């Protein structure tokens with residue numbers, strides 16, 4: 275197995291609660307949805323509805339590129355994203371890498 279295949283497998287391994295808490299602290303923007311440690315969630319606020327929709331389109335592109343897809347709720351000018359790895363039955367490194375990408379996209383669209 276190549277080292278990149280090895281890294282991919284690890285990235286999709288289910289994380290322990292301690293690692294999840296460390297990753298959440300590193301992001302500083304996402305929260306555990308419930309105590310089961312299965313979903314992380316973030317609400318993004320925008321100045322306009324169309325800005326929110328532009329963000330959702332960017333999230334769609336990033337998700338396809340990463341082959342990792344969030345649950346998306348659009349509530350007028352607020353977008354809620356939820357991430358988990360259903361294949362692993364919990365949260366993985368990939369969820370946190372994806373969350374960081376979404377945060378970057380938000381920072382770019384709102385700066």
Ligand SMILES: C[C@H](O)[C@H](O)[C@H]1CNC2=NC(N)=NC(=O)C2=N1
Pocket residue numbers: 341342343344357358359360361362
């Ligand atoms: C076959 C394909 O790789 C899987 O269905 C992918 C697609 N996108 C995904 N997205 C998320 N969030 N979790 C997954 O487990 C997942 N699995």
